[in-house]
Amino acid sequence: MITIKDVARHAGVSVSTVSYVLSGKRPISTATSQRVRRSIDELGFHPNAGARALASSRTNVLALVVPLRTDLNVPVIMQFVSSIVASAREHNHDVLLLTKESGADEVHRVIASARADAVVVMDVEAHDPRVPALRELDVPVVLVGVPADPSGLNCVDLDFATSGARTVAHLADLGHSSIGVVGSPPAVYDRETGYAARFLSGVTKAARKHDVTVHIEPCAPTYTALSACLDSMLNHGITGLVVHNEAVLADVVLELQRRNKRVPEDVSVIALCPDTIAATQPVPLTSVAIPVDEVGAIAVEMLIRGLAGEQSTEVRLLAPQLTDRGSTAPLRTPRSRRA
Amino acid sequence: MITIKDVARHAGVSVSTVSYVLSGKRPISTATSQRVRRSIDELGFHPNAGARALASSRTNVLALVVPLRTDLNVPVIMQFVSSIVASAREHNHDVLLLTKESGADEVHRVIASARADAVVVMDVEAHDPRVPALRELDVPVVLVGVPADPSGLNCVDLDFATSGARTVAHLADLGHSSIGVVGSPPAVYDRETGYAARFLSGVTKAARKHDVTVHIEPCAPTYTALSACLDSMLNHGITGLVVHNEAVLADVVLELQRRNKRVPEDVSVIALCPDTIAATQPVPLTSVAIPVDEVGAIAVEMLIRGLAGEQSTEVRLLAPQLTDRGSTAPLRTPRSRRA
DNA sequence: CCGGGAAATCGAAACGTTTCATCTCCAGGA
DNA sequence: TCCTGGAGATGAAACGTTTCGATTTCCCGG
Numbered sequence: 116m117i118t119i120k121d122v123a124r125h126a127g128v129s130v131s132t133v134s135y136v137l138s139g140k141r142p143i144s145t146a147t148s149q150r151v152r153r154s155i156d157e158l159g160f161h162p163n164a165g166a167r168a169l170a171s172s173r174t175n176v177l178a179l180v181v182p183l184r185t186d187l188n189v190p191v192i193m194q195f196v197s198s199i200v201a202s203a204r205e206h207n208h209d210v211l212l213l214t215k216e217s218g219a220d221e222v223h224r225v226i227a228s229a230r231a232d233a234v235v236v237m238d239v240e241a242h243d244p245r246v247p248a249l250r251e252l253d254v255p256v257v258l259v260g261v262p263a264d265p266s267g268l269n270c271v272d273l274d275f276a277t278s279g280a281r282t283v284a285h286l287a288d289l290g291h292s293s294i295g296v297v298g299s300p301p302a303v304y305d306r307e308t309g310y311a312a313r314f315l316s317g318v319t320k321a322a323r324k325h326d327v328t329v330h331i332e333p334c335a336p337t338y339t340a341l342s343a344c345l346d347s348m349l350n351h352g353i354t355g356l357v358v359h360n361e362a363v364l365a366d367v368v369l370e371l372q373r374r375n376k377r378v379p380e381d382v383s384v385i386a387l388c389p390d391t392i393a394a395t396q397p398v399p400l401t402s403v404a405i406p407v408d409e410v411g412a413i414a415v416e417m418l419i420r421g422l423a424g425e426q427s428t429e430v431r432l433l434a435p436q437l438t439d440r441g442s443t444a445p446l447r448t449p450r451s452r453r454a
Numbered sequence: 455m456i457t458i459k460d461v462a463r464h465a466g467v468s469v470s471t472v473s474y475v476l477s478g479k480r481p482i483s484t485a486t487s488q489r490v491r492r493s494i495d496e497l498g499f500h501p502n503a504g505a506r507a508l509a510s511s512r513t514n515v516l517a518l519v520v521p522l523r524t525d526l527n528v529p530v531i532m533q534f535v536s537s538i539v540a541s542a543r544e545h546n547h548d549v550l551l552l553t554k555e556s557g558a559d560e561v562h563r564v565i566a567s568a569r570a571d572a573v574v575v576m577d578v579e580a581h582d583p584r585v586p587a588l589r590e591l592d593v594p595v596v597l598v599g600v601p602a603d604p605s606g607l608n609c610v611d612l613d614f615a616t617s618g619a620r621t622v623a624h625l626a627d628l629g630h631s632s633i634g635v636v637g638s639p640p641a642v643y644d645r646e647t648g649y650a651a652r653f654l655s656g657v658t659k660a661a662r663k664h665d666v667t668v669h670i671e672p673c674a675p676t677y678t679a680l681s682a683c684l685d686s687m688l689n690h691g692i693t694g695l696v697v698h699n700e701a702v703l704a705d706v707v708l709e710l711q712r713r714n715k716r717v718p719e720d721v722s723v724i725a726l727c728p729d730t731i732a733a734t735q736p737v738p739l740t741s742v743a744i745p746v747d748e749v750g751a752i753a754v755e756m757l758i759r760g761l762a763g764e765q766s767t768e769v770r771l772l773a774p775q776l777t778d779r780g781s782t783a784p785l786r787t788p789r790s791r792r793a
Numbered sequence: 794c795c796g797g798g799a800a801a802t803c804g805a806a807a808c809g810t811t812t813c814a815t816c817t818c819c820a821g822g823a
Numbered sequence: 824t825c826c827t828g829g830a831g832a833t834g835a836a837a838c839g840t841t842t843c844g845a846t847t848t849c850c851c852g853g
Contacts (some may be wrong), residue, residue: 118809134811136489141812145833161566165507166809169838174504176569179551183536190528197522200553204560209569212551214539221543227500230515230548266484295849337736338708369677397676457839468803480842497840505839508808672820 117160126154137162168229175208177418178231180222182215182238187336189301191361191405194389195237195259198411208232219248226254226442233418239270241309255421257414261309265430269421271413274432275310278403279317280324281291281435282357282385287325287400290446291355291383294322295348297341297367298333299360314359316388338361345370353445358400359387368398368442379444390438399440406433465493472677476501476532503785507568514547515677517570519561521554526642526675530700533728534598537750547571547621547760558587565593572757574598578609580648594760600648604769606758610752613771614649617742618656619663620774621696621724622742626664630694630722631783633661634687636680636706638699647675653698653726657665675701684709693785697739698726707781709736718783719765729777745772 123130124371128147135141137152143151154160168174168341200210211231215238222245225231233255239246241263249256250267257269264303286294296318298304299311315331322329323434330351334344341363348356360366364386368378378398386402393402413431420427458601462469467486474480475490482490493499507513520535550570553559554577561584564570572594578585580602588595589606594610619676625633628691635657638641638650654670661668669690673683680702697706703725707717715721717737725732732741752770759766 116809120809130810131812131834132832135832138811141832142830147832159566161563162837163508163809164567164569165504165513165840166838167811168504169502169508169840170809170811172811176550183532183539185528185532193522193524193532195526196551197553198521200551204556210547210551211515212535214536217543224500227498228503230503238597291590311564338705339736344617366677397678453619455839458841459839469840470842471802474802477841480802481800486801502839504810505808506841508810509839509841511808511841565812 116163117158119160119162122151122154122158122160125158136356168210171371172229173422174229174232176211176231177203177208177415178211178213178222178225178234180213180215180234180236184214184216185238187300188361190370191389191407192237194407195389195411197414198408199235201417202412206415208419219245222252223248226237226252232422233257235414236446238308241307255418257417257421259410259414261430261432263309267428269417269428269431271410271417272310273405273410273434273439274434275313276317276320277432278387279314279357280321281317281403281437282387283318283321283327283329284325284384285443286355286357287321287327289355289383289443291353292327292349292446293353294307294327294329294355294357295351295353296329297332297348297356297358297360297363298331300335300362301333302335304333311359318357331419334360334363336360338363338366341370345374349374349376353382355383355385355443357385357387361388361392364388364392364400365396368396368400379442380447383443383446385437385443393438393440398442401437401439401441401443403435403437406436409433455502456497458499458501461499463491464497464764465490469598486528504736508585511568512573512761513568513776515550515570516542516547516575516754517550517552517561517564519552519554519573523553525554526639527700529731530728530746531576532739533730533746534750537747538574538754541751545754546753547758560586561591565591571761572596574753574757575593577647579708580646594757596756596760598749598753600769600771602648606767608756608757608767609769610749611649611771612744612749613773614652615656615659617726617774618658618696619660620656620742620776621726622657622660622666623664623666624724624776624782625694625722626660626666628694628722628782630692631666631785632690632692633666633668633694633696634690634692634698635668635670636683636687636695636697636702637670639701641674643672650698657696662721673699673702675699677702677705680705680709684713688713688715692721694722694724694782696724696726700731702726703727703731703739704735707735718781719786722782722785724776724782732777732779737781740776740778740780740782742776743772746776748772750764778781 119130119133123133133151136143136148190236222234235257237259239258239260239262243262246262260272261270303311318329332344334340358364371378371382378384386400388402388405389407390404393400458469458472462472472490475487477483496773542549546583561573574596576598578599578601582601585601599611600609642650657668673679697703710721717723725739727744728746729743732739
């Protein structure tokens, strides 16, 4: 194994100089710096992580708590994880994987044994039992999602309430006055994760404001459920459809077409989902984005800042971003045709 | 921070004694052992991972390389990850998450800097460019999946060829002589992951042996593709259906029913997928299992054994396990009715 | 009563970094 | 010419474990 000592000898400098070249915490002349770097490359030196951790009490590792046993939203979760890992790497950190199922004890173990410097927790529920324990941890913590009482904790999430309002406003502005909402699977609402409910509250509030009627129906991730759901929607005479349900998203347009409803001519469809998903549908969908990459990046940045000493606990709700991909259009009524 | 020194003082023993109590590498009288353990609990001592790693050159961390950007098979991948994390924890190891996308360099970095002791790599392709680099690593490595040249590497996977044969044999034994195979999405075959092709080779081989005809068709993960695929199958007069495609699995039975084909009375259906998925379908499906938990457990065990010093590189193909859940039945012909 | 050996415990040297306190040198001001 | 200060480099002390001898204790046979 190549150690910092070998590098020092090879470059003809002291061990501490090599260390300072690497960390940049003290000025080093460019001449020595270059010489040292060359030695490092030549010898293929990689600083020993354990020794580093011991000496600096920094591991450069973030613990990430993920709900692995979930069958819901799996692709979205993967995207979150992916973005968090990428952001962590950009800040020179690695990611240690913990599962939600193993609870807060594992998080405590990992922190107490100094295996990680900070924690990001995904899929927090409104009354998540882990929250109190997380609050006790004296390392930076950030939650993806917002619990009922977020005091003393950092949180990031899309502003689901405003997003719900935004989708309805968009359709209302296009003249639609009868709007359907294909909700998430009932299981999601049961789990009290909060975000789904917040989305709906935004929807209903906007409906009142814009004086339109909304017909909300949760929808299980099966073809039959979707089918029944859409029939019900069409019976209610809806002309605009909001979909907050990744599982059935792909089939919504197909099923509408099969019922002789063209999109967007006969029915306007707007989705709440990551942009990558909305854009890659057979028919690209107008959508409000779930900004997975941004959420991941912000979560990591909050931690990094926390590690740098900045104290702050904030709940950061990201403003919704609507992209029109042509699946929504002005309501076609006799009046609008004449106009 | 509580250190081993504090524990030693509190228990009235030396530091090394505490260490030996913890590791069990030397005999300690039950009296002292208990006293030390009580002190540990009382003080809430957690050994510092960095110091441990430095002194013992063992991190008790496994690196796991996962394909995060995949849109295919996401749920199955999650199950693998989940099972690997669980197995690792059982062996007192944590899991460091690397993404396939970042390539072999990252694996090298993690090993060279002694952040992890061993590596498990998921989603290896037949001619995976990372394989040579992995072979050079002088730590235990195990691949989930089998590359074209697995020499010098440990691999675990389901025996897909035998599994393919098994599904056909099952249907053939029930009297079906015209069998359809709903394959994975074309993208899977394009990626040359190997397992899909091996499955099909097993299918065709068994078809010859049992003198039945098979009609194989890859199927994109969309409703339209499935629809077309099934129409084609039925036109060919198939009475038995093999499905190797988790994405459309849920809809296969529904679509058959919509075409007035009952399962299993008119069409027998057998799937290749994890048991949890087969069992939780609206109509439980007879299946050959993709044994995610077993594969994960074996992968981890191979690594642990490797870390313990056992030298061995083996390709471990797990024998297929078929579970009849009632979605397959004997072919209904005039002859079989009379019998 | 003594010597020998096993069992239990101890002390101290690693392990490879970071970082603090010093030290050296040299340029520039008086 | 001497002094001062700052930039650049160094040496050595941590950091918290593990682990290798060495030491103590106790029991047993002779």
